[in-house]
Amino acid sequence: MRESETDEIRGLTIFADMDDAAFARLCRAAYVQTFPPQVELFAEGEPSDFLHILVAGQVELCAHWNGRETIMEIVRPVSSFILAATIRDAPFLMSARTVEKSRLVLLPSQDVRDVFDTDGAFARALVRELAGCYRGVVKSSKNLKLRSGIERLANYLIRQQDLAGGAPSFVLPVEKRKIAALLGMTPENFSRALRLLGEYGVANDGMTITIADRKSLVRLAKPTRMIDDPEV
Amino acid sequence: MRESETDEIRGLTIFADMDDAAFARLCRAAYVQTFPPQVELFAEGEPSDFLHILVAGQVELCAHWNGRETIMEIVRPVSSFILAATIRDAPFLMSARTVEKSRLVLLPSQDVRDVFDTDGAFARALVRELAGCYRGVVKSSKNLKLRSGIERLANYLIRQQDLAGGAPSFVLPVEKRKIAALLGMTPENFSRALRLLGEYGVANDGMTITIADRKSLVRLAKPTRMIDDPEV
DNA sequence: CGCATACTTGAAATAAGTCAAGAAAAGTGG
DNA sequence: CCACTTTTCTTGACTTATTTCAAGTATGCG
Structure with a gap:
């Protein structure tokens, strides 16, 4: 990943306070990729090898069961998604598909977990982010049920x-x-x-x-x- | 909190690998309390001063809107709840009420955040736990929508x-x-x-x-x- | 035993989903 | 740029799912 590209995500709250060296470590094996619209990025059940960050465009997270499909979330830039799967090294619970032409940064999940252990500021920011995601889903669930x-x-x-x-x-x-x-x-x-x-x-x-x-x-x-x- | 009481929660996955000193630090200002059935522990919108751990009994987490009520989760021992609010120092999104006579350990939220910063094993366990909670709500949301x-x-x-x-x-x-x-x-x-x-x-x-x-x-x-x- | 509460059932109302068809909009290729 | 195709959006008619209201039954507790 080139420096012009790392700059695009350096400002994200999850990276804001972390060490430059740790950030560099995260970016080392990261890469940027642009996808056309309507492309499936990953499917429910697949292993979560990368933490995804949407830099531009729009991505939908959807879920399937018994031939039915629903949209769980529509991600807008700049934000990370499927953080929980990355942390637990667990399969995706949702599929992701580009809605429009989109640019993504992909950080290897293993690196995210490693840097979590070495950089306190990153750990703090990451757990805060995840807590925010949790609360987002709880709110959405209240919305649905009430x-x-x-x-x-x-x-x-x-x-x-x-x-x-x-x-x-x-x-x-x-x-x-x-x-x-x-x-x-x-x-x-x-x-x-x-x-x-x-x-x-x-x-x-x-x-x-x-x-x-x-x-x-x-x-x-x-x-x-x-x-x-x-x-x- | 007495030693016989700390033993009850020491085995929880979020405490399992952490340092004894850090665990002691967490327990220092913690306390244990037993509540009768049908008691409201806290309400939606209140500040989240304590991380709650259910040691015995049963607790329901519910939500309200416009005169309607729903149950979001039924917590069974031994597990922590409202971790996300503790981490973000944000108001509770759900109310909690004992279903039956219940014993709870209350850890001051500030201490949880402090120890998160000083004990790596605790930080790791906590973020893993929270990611698990996130995935639980996502699954429940899929269940509802599909x-x-x-x-x-x-x-x-x-x-x-x-x-x-x-x-x-x-x-x-x-x-x-x-x-x-x-x-x-x-x-x-x-x-x-x-x-x-x-x-x-x-x-x-x-x-x-x-x-x-x-x-x-x-x-x-x-x-x-x-x-x-x-x-x- | 008597009271309060939970559970069940029926009937009616409302909300939501399905099927079908036409209108509008967006995309495709010459 | 225009015809053509495809897809989305809208609407109507209908079916199904779910809620509400009401009453009766069962259950648990003091």
Whole structure:
């Protein structure tokens, strides 16, 4: 990996405070690769030989059972994913597929575990990151168990509006069918739910959503820090 | 905490390989407490001042939103819980309540973080444990999104039979209503689903389940390592 | 024994999924 | 750039799954 490439990930919170030498050790056998859209990076059940870091593009993590498929998470840059599998040297619980053209840094899992043992700052950052991931899944699970489809959608839209800077109109980051799968609903059900949100001031033109009356939408969605705040 | 008490948790995987001095440091300000059944140990949103370890009894972790409640996990001894909140020094995402009379060891979160920084073996064990927790929630989330209620119940029963040693008859570890909440269904729906499983050789007398035809049940449940194996 | 609570069952309502078809959008190749 | 293909999105009609409400039964506890 060249220096221009290592720079792209040096700023990541998991590397921020670590020693230069330890970082260099991590990068030694790392490599960068660009993938076209719709490419499977790895599948559920395979050994987790590399910690993946998404530098550019978009990746979906999905899961399968009995012929059914669902999307567990959509990863956006710059962030690492499948950290837990790397740490436990366990098979992937999810498959990963590029949504668009994406650039990834791959760090050998063995190196990650080795450097964890030698660099305290990295160990601290890594366990913090993993704890954050854990809490993310717990929140997503609460979202699924405590809310109906339309409530999940309403909260999703509020979150996306915030991520997009808060303007009334914003563009959805991925296909609707993928958002539907992420929220645990069918595309048809998603489409109908979106139409029902018209009652709450949500308009929808292609991939563009306009929230005319955010207060009304919030009254329905009832977002809470304990589910919807990524900082908590 | 007395020595007889520290012995109860010394064998836990997260403490197994650590230094005696570091373990002593952890136990210095720790204390043991016994709680009656149905006591709330802490609530969602409170600061996580202690890492909790369940030594005896049973504890449920639940979550609330908009007047609804669900059970996220039922903790059985001996295991730690809410590790992620401790590590991030963040508020609890779940509430905890004793199901039966329970004995807990409470380790000050600050001490856990401090010892993490000084004892490499503890750091390693802790990050491994947390990664295991993460994977547990991912599996539970896959279970919820990919399976119907009756499929979740069928897999739950198979798992419980294994935990109970594999005999055809075994006793459910908690009230049915709690299992229902854990599986993301209503008590009524749970009751009906259990009756439907009669078609697959499952009989039900009070809290005792008898699986007459495990093969038939497995054909329905289709358990998979990537969801149902706690070792993976 | 009597009370409170959990469990079960039925009937009805609601939520969500399936199937099918048309409209819109995106991608392909000449 | 345009026809053509493919895929996504939407909508309607219908089926299935799940929840809710209500009542009765069983169970456990003081």
